[in-house]
Amino acid sequence: xxxxxxxxxxxxxxxxxxxxxxxxxxxxxxxxxxxxxxxxxxxxxxxxxxxxxxxxxxxxxxxxxxxxxxxxxxxxxxxxxxxxxxxxxxxxxxxxxxxxxxxxxxxxxxxxxxxxxxxxxxxxxxxxxxxxxxxxxxxxxxxxxxxxxxxxxxxxxxxxxxxxxxxxxxxxxxxxxxxxxxxxxxxxxxxxxxxxxxxxxxxxxxxxxxxxxxxxxxxxxxxxxxxxxxxxxxxxxxxxxxxxxxxxxxxxxxxxxxxxxxxxxxxxxxxxxxxxxxxxxxxxx
Ligand code: G4P
Numbered sequence: 103x104x105x106x107x108x109x110x111x112x113x114x115x116x117x118x119x120x121x122x123x124x125x126x127x128x129x130x131x132x133x134x135x136x137x138x139x140x141x142x143x144x145x146x147x148x149x150x151x152x153x154x155x156x157x158x159x160x161x162x163x164x165x166x167x168x169x170x171x172x173x174x175x176x177x178x179x180x181x182x183x184x185x186x187x188x189x190x191x192x193x194x195x196x197x198x199x200x201x202x203x204x205x206x207x208x209x210x211x212x213x214x215x216x217x218x219x220x221x222x223x224x225x226x227x228x229x230x231x232x233x234x235x236x237x238x239x240x241x242x243x244x245x246x247x248x249x250x251x252x253x254x255x256x257x258x259x260x261x262x263x264x265x266x267x268x269x270x271x272x273x274x275x276x277x278x279x280x281x282x283x284x285x286x287x288x289x290x291x292x293x294x295x296x297x298x299x300x301x302x303x304x305x306x307x308x309x310x311x312x313x314x315x316x317x318x319x320x321x322x323x324x325x326x327x328x329x330x331x332x333x334x335x336x337x338x339x340x341x342x343x344x345x346x347x348x349x350x351x352x353x354x355x356x357x358x359x360x361x362x363x364x365x366x367x368x369x370x371x372x373x374x375x376x377x378x379x380x381x382x383x384x385x386x387x
Contacts, residue, residue, distance in 0.1 A: 112279045119149055119276040122226055125260065126272060128154040128206050130198075132229035132238060135165035135186060138173045139380045140290040141230055143278040150228075154205040155182065158198070160234040162186035169378035176382035189238035198242060202269055222268055228276035232296040235275035239263070242271065290379045295370045308362035309336035311369060314379065322374050340365070 129150040134141040174184045185201050206223045227235050243263045261273040291297045316332040323329050329342040344356035351357045368374050
């Protein structure tokens with residue numbers, strides 16, 4: 103899914119989040135592990151204040167494991183509980199429940215002191231478009247869950263998914279919007295394919311990716327496309343990729359557009375390997 107954001111969308115999404123968040127105990131925030139900064143909207147800190155919080159580093163299967171560890175360390179220092187995840191894989195979901203319970207420890211303890219026992223914690227999933235919210239809800243809910251209808255008083259118009267005796271999940275995720283003020287946000291989200299490419303033209307996007315790969319993941323382009331040297335101009339390297347992959351126009355000119363699409367597609371689907379575009383502030387290189 104590719105979305106374009108307009109102020110109207112954002113206002114509506116924010117209002118909906120503000121309403122829904124009143125009903126829940128814990129916010130499960132999904133980030134894309136390849137772009138943890140660009141896929142995060144810091145407004146969630148304000149929206150989710152006074153709630154238990156945890157962060158799922160989703161699409162970790164596509165991200166560089168070393169970078170994911172660095173990001174988790176960084177977020178931990180900021181007081182966030184984190185779990186790396188492939189939301190398509192149901193096997194990882196047990197761990198999520200354990201971390202939700204950990205995030206809600208204080209609340210459960212408070213309930214216990216008031217004599218309230220075994221009240222499930224209520225959770226909602228939040229994140230920008232395409233981070234994997236629906237995939238996560240489907241995997242987490244699995245087949246065994248029961249969807250509970252409207253509970254009078256509390257959940258008017260809302261569907262809750264009873265995951266197990268401990269957790270209930272709001273079945274509509276909270277939609278956050280990307281923070282485009284930093285130009286890298288648009289660039290990185292376009293690279294992973296989460297926003298429309300028209301924000302940048304395709305060749306600009308692919309040459310920016312080539313520049314990044316040569317700098318941070320040397321050898322990747324040579325291995326995949328047998329380009330001759332990675333220290334050349336990105337446009338020349340794109341030309342070489344076009345030659346190697348037969349992206350040729352009439353008159354034997356390289357078809358840069360086709361080569362750009364091919365490169366971006368290879369990157370997005372993980373065929374270039376596990377790559378993360380961002381590192382936490384204070385990273386080593
Ligand atoms: P959203 O609700 O947050 O908008 O995201 P959604 O679940 O629709 O997921 C967006 C895309 O990301 C989907 O692919 C989904 O399969 C994929 N995805 C979600 N989580 C993961 C993950 O952990 N790892 C990987 N590799 N992919 C993930 P799609 O191409 O839009 O659809 P499809 O190919 O699954 O049909």
